[in-house]
Amino acid sequence: MTARRWLTRAGFYALVVVIIVQAIFPFYYAILTSLEDGQALFEVNYLPAALDFSNYASMLTSGVFGRQILNSVFVAAVVVVISLFLAVTASYALSRIRFRGRGLLLLTILSVSMFPQIAVLAGLFEVIRTLGLFNSLWSLVFSYMIFTLPFTVWVLTTFMRNLPIEIEEAAIMDGAPPFTIIRRVFLPIMWPAMVTTGLLAFIHAWNEFLFALTFLSTDTQRTVPVAIALISGRSEFEVPWGNIMAASVVVTLPLVILVLIFQRRIVSGLTAGAVKG
Amino acid sequence: MASVELKSICKSFGSVEVLRDVNLSLEKGEFVVFVGPSGCGKSTLLRLVAGLEDITAGDLYIDGARMNEVLPSKRGISMVFQSYALYPHMNVFENMAFGLEQARLNQAEIKARVAEAAEILQITPLMERKPRQLSGGQRQRVAIGRAITRKPRVFLFDEPLSNLDAALRVDTRLEIAALHKRLSDTTMIYVTHDQVEAMTLADRIVVLNAGQVEQVGRPMDLYEQPASAFVAGFIGSPRMNFVTGETAEKHGAHTLGIRPEHITISRDAGEWSGSIVHIEQLGSDTYVHVRTEEAGIVNARAIGANAFRAGDDVFLTFQSDAVHLFNADGLPVGSART
Amino acid sequence: MPPAEAAATAAATPVRSGTLSTLSRQRIRSAWVFLAPMLVVLASVAAYPLYRTIWFSFTDASLDLISEARWVGFRNYLEYVDYGNGQGEYFGLLADARWWRSVWNTIWFATVSVSFETLFGLIIALVLNEQFRGRGLVRAAVLIPWAIPTIVSAKMWAWMMHDQFGILNDILLRLYLISEPVAWTASADTAMIAVLIVDIWKTTPFMALLILAGLQMVPNDIYEAARLDGIHPFRVFRKVTLPLIMPAVLVAVVFRALDALRVFDIVYVLTPNTDATRTMSVYARENLFDYDQFAYGSAASTLLFLVIALITISFIRLSRMDLEGKEE
Numbered sequence: 041m042t043a044r045r046w047l048t049r050a051g052f053y054a055l056v057v058v059i060i061v062q063a064i065f066p067f068y069y070a071i072l073t074s075l076e077d078g079q080a081l082f083e084v085n086y087l088p089a090a091l092d093f094s095n096y097a098s099m100l101t102s103g104v105f106g107r108q109i110l111n112s113v114f115v116a117a118v119v120v121v122i123s124l125f126l127a128v129t130a131s132y133a134l135s136r137i138r139f140r141g142r143g144l145l146l147l148t149i150l151s152v153s154m155f156p157q158i159a160v161l162a163g164l165f166e167v168i169r170t171l172g173l174f175n176s177l178w179s180l181v182f183s184y185m186i187f188t189l190p191f192t193v194w195v196l197t198t199f200m201r202n203l204p205i206e207i208e209e210a211a212i213m214d215g216a217p218p219f220t221i222i223r224r225v226f227l228p229i230m231w232p233a234m235v236t237t238g239l240l241a242f243i244h245a246w247n248e249f250l251f252a253l254t255f256l257s258t259d260t261q262r263t264v265p266v267a268i269a270l271i272s273g274r275s276e277f278e279v280p281w282g283n284i285m286a287a288s289v290v291v292t293l294p295l296v297i298l299v300l301i302f303q304r305r306i307v308s309g310l311t312a313g314a315v316k317g
Numbered sequence: 318m319a320s321v322e323l324k325s326i327c328k329s330f331g332s333v334e335v336l337r338d339v340n341l342s343l344e345k346g347e348f349v350v351f352v353g354p355s356g357c358g359k360s361t362l363l364r365l366v367a368g369l370e371d372i373t374a375g376d377l378y379i380d381g382a383r384m385n386e387v388l389p390s391k392r393g394i395s396m397v398f399q400s401y402a403l404y405p406h407m408n409v410f411e412n413m414a415f416g417l418e419q420a421r422l423n424q425a426e427i428k429a430r431v432a433e434a435a436e437i438l439q440i441t442p443l444m445e446r447k448p449r450q451l452s453g454g455q456r457q458r459v460a461i462g463r464a465i466t467r468k469p470r471v472f473l474f475d476e477p478l479s480n481l482d483a484a485l486r487v488d489t490r491l492e493i494a495a496l497h498k499r500l501s502d503t504t505m506i507y508v509t510h511d512q513v514e515a516m517t518l519a520d521r522i523v524v525l526n527a528g529q530v531e532q533v534g535r536p537m538d539l540y541e542q543p544a545s546a547f548v549a550g551f552i553g554s555p556r557m558n559f560v561t562g563e564t565a566e567k568h569g570a571h572t573l574g575i576r577p578e579h580i581t582i583s584r585d586a587g588e589w590s591g592s593i594v595h596i597e598q599l600g601s602d603t604y605v606h607v608r609t610e611e612a613g614i615v616n617a618r619a620i621g622a623n624a625f626r627a628g629d630d631v632f633l634t635f636q637s638d639a640v641h642l643f644n645a646d647g648l649p650v651g652s653a654r655t
Numbered sequence: 656m657p658p659a660e661a662a663a664t665a666a667a668t669p670v671r672s673g674t675l676s677t678l679s680r681q682r683i684r685s686a687w688v689f690l691a692p693m694l695v696v697l698a699s700v701a702a703y704p705l706y707r708t709i710w711f712s713f714t715d716a717s718l719d720l721i722s723e724a725r726w727v728g729f730r731n732y733l734e735y736v737d738y739g740n741g742q743g744e745y746f747g748l749l750a751d752a753r754w755w756r757s758v759w760n761t762i763w764f765a766t767v768s769v770s771f772e773t774l775f776g777l778i779i780a781l782v783l784n785e786q787f788r789g790r791g792l793v794r795a796a797v798l799i800p801w802a803i804p805t806i807v808s809a810k811m812w813a814w815m816m817h818d819q820f821g822i823l824n825d826i827l828l829r830l831y832l833i834s835e836p837v838a839w840t841a842s843a844d845t846a847m848i849a850v851l852i853v854d855i856w857k858t859t860p861f862m863a864l865l866i867l868a869g870l871q872m873v874p875n876d877i878y879e880a881a882r883l884d885g886i887h888p889f890r891v892f893r894k895v896t897l898p899l900i901m902p903a904v905l906v907a908v909v910f911r912a913l914d915a916l917r918v919f920d921i922v923y924v925l926t927p928n929t930d931a932t933r934t935m936s937v938y939a940r941e942n943l944f945d946y947d948q949f950a951y952g953s954a955a956s957t958l959l960f961l962v963i964a965l966i967t968i969s970f971i972r973l974s975r976m977d978l979e980g981k982e983e
Binding site for chain 1: 369395404406463
């Protein structure tokens with residue numbers, strides 16, 4: 041019995057090790073590669089063989105990678121601010137006020153969040169060209185609303201629905217009009233949810249590829265996912281893998297750190313966004 | 318002129334009717350308790366007065382003015398919620414001042430009013446604290462304080478004691494009674510499902526059942542002259558014994574209602590005989606549950622500790638002047654007493 | 656009736672007009688004021704572009720002459736060209752073998768990836784639901800693939816799957832699982848496998864988290880009761896846990912399936928330009944912007960939208976019924 045138990049236990053921990061290794065190895069290997077240069081790159085190493093930052097140096101100094109990081113930060117930050125602002129008032133209305141058509145509206149928003157981006161690509165391209173936003177970062181700010189807005193509205197609506205109704209009624213009795221209720225009563229209670237939702241929206245926007253690939257045409261305007269995807273050598277044999285891995289680590293490390301810091305919140309935010317569907 | 322007047326009030330949520338033709342008239346300064354089992358509509362009735370729900374039909378007057386469409390904050394009322402509903406991110410002062418700020422009072426006036434309310438409720442030292450740093454009893458006081466600062470004409474309480482532990486509940490009950498004395502001009506409406514709270518606090522009790530007013534009256538009137546078997550069963554603790562069948566018919570009623578305190582137990586002789594199935598010792602009183610042939614299981618009160626044991630054969634006698642007779646509809650037969 | 660209950664009842668039914676108080680009117684008015692900006696944005700970023708895409712699919716629009724698009728009916732979808740000698744040929748999307756190949760690729764990709772993600776996600780969720788030392792570490796580790804941008808994971812794996820210098824071939828060679836290096840992304844036989852590996856690796860954590868949330872809603876005393884009754888853990892899983900988490904798993908599967916059906920990034924970056932992995936989204940974008948067949952690409956986009964819309968509608972229908980069942 042004890043032997044069997046021991047075996048079960050060993051099996052369980054073996055599984056745990058497999059899970060951890062498969063999860064972190066690719067990123068570990070990317071870091072490893074990014075620290076190798078020249079010949080070392082083309083030998084398969086399992087442990088760090090070099091500590092050479094020249095890939096990072098060449099990525100960040102030559103070319104426009106720094107500019108592209110700023111582009112990404114700008115787009116993601118503005119998208120988060122605008123969608124949170126629009127979503128807070130909208131989700132208050134959707135979660136707290138009874139009115140005709142509320143159910144239909146919620147369904148519409150849920151459906152938009154499942155929209156395939158490709159289905160609006162042609163139409164959006166026309167809109168963006170008409171507005172003169174082609175190759176401008178604002179084209180991304182505008183188009184990213186299609187996925188950040190339904191998502192933030194949905195998560196914040198779920199969250200607000202669970203806030204105690206009596207607090208709002210106390211505010212009504214105190215004579216606070218709806219906007220004051222949002223600003224003075226709900227916002228201060230909701231900031232944890234706002235942080236989580238904002239962070240998730242930031243990650244979505246930071247990672248977006250299809251719109252960024254389509255609506256921006258010059259190197260200096262590009263965001264990092266497109267920039268990384270388009271790094272290439274003169275031939276298939278000259279692909280600068282060291283540089284690609286360095287760039288990948290640079291754009292990923294902040295995300296990984298943020299996600300690890302906020303992991304509990306993110307888990308609850310993700311499940312609010314999906315499970316409650 | 319009545320302070321609060323409800324005329325033929327009806328309330329439906331969709332096709333579900335929760336209140337039907339409620340008529341009530343509350344005097345200025347009166348303490349009125351709405352009591353009834355859960356789902357009877359008492360909270361909804363309070364929320365209609367508060368303005369948190371729309372009135373489906375009928376009219377609501379406060380000090381003679383029709384209030385159906387008036388904003389809650391303009392009705393001259395304050396409300397204490399079951400969960401206290403303090404704003405968690407504001408300290409005690411800010412909680413109490415928020416409503417006054419919304420009413421655009423000047424800072425000096427706000428400070429004075431909050432200080433006065435805090436004085437009454439002895440929470441002056443807590444002004445800087447956040448709700449989470451307060452005990453349940455302190456939160457309750459802040460909630461009441463917040464309601465006082467607005468100097469309401471009508472004070473609404475929605476089950477304010479149900480989140481407190483038993484000892485604190487008694488203390489707070491006494492304090493609310495004291496507050497009522499102090500604010501003698503303010504009409505108070507208090508919702509509870511606890512008939513002890515209703516009996517001890519109320520000038521008048523309104524018993525609600527299934528969306529209708531079952532009886533309105535002074536606590537002892539309800540106890541002594543319940544207008545229905547429902548009220549008789551609801552008011553009084555422990556619950557009144559109800560006896561049906563042949564025994565009741567012998568007295569010319571469908572149902573006999575006898576309170577445990579009106580039954581005496583004896584080992585020697587009595588009207589009904591039976592054996593004890595269960596004994597509840599409360600210290601001051603003992604409740605003896607007896608299985609009788611004539612009346613089924615009957616609960617009788619014996620004073621103090623005594624020598625009865627489960628399984629003992631005993632006799633029961635009830636005071637015939639305290640028996641309530643009800644017909645098949647649960648209404649009193651003729652006069653309530655025989 | 657407690658207030659929350661009262662509000663819930665009220666929310667379920669339309670408010671009768673005519674008896675509304677100032678409060679209700681004030682609130683309904685502000686509801687629409689609050690919703691208006693969001694609705695305007697969604698209309699201009701989703702509804703209008705969608706309408707335009709569908710319209711373009713019935714025109715002869717080209718990338719440079721979008722504004723001069725003219726109505727051509729169903730030509731982009733299907734057209735029979737009669738050669739006059741009793742022979743003819745079908746043209747258009749529905750007669751395009753490459754389109755059908757991409758439809759098949761997409762369905763195959765969605766089915767396989769979602770199946771494996773569900774299986775692995777379930778395993779990881781079960782592990783994370785156990786109490787053991789280092790659980791926090793495992794959860795943190797599991798989140799990493801999810802946090803990595805899709806493009807970055809595609810590139811990372813592209814490097815690991817490099818035919819000459821890739822570590823994957825190195826590992827497999829050392830383990831004698833393969834006898835010679837495999838050109839994972841370049842060879843038509845393995846390209847789809849490569850895409851699947853990366854997607855499964857990246858998306859399993861999301862699945863695991865959703866299933867874990869479902870698992871954690873199962874009350875603990877059920878397990879304790881089962882243990883006291885001496886029921887074998889596997890039986891407990893099959894008879895108790897699985898039925899209880901099934902709704903959560905189903906929702907997760909539907910979400911993932913909808914996501915998988917519109918896959919673009921991974922395929923575009925990992926295995927560009929190969930028939931073996933081209934999905935509907937990739938096919939549509941290629942036609943829109945690379946081959947200057949704007950209208951044709953719009954038709955492909957429209958069809959993809961229809962597929963996803965059908966699935967979404969039936970999902971919402973089904974889940975709504977389920978929700979109402981729970982409420983009763």
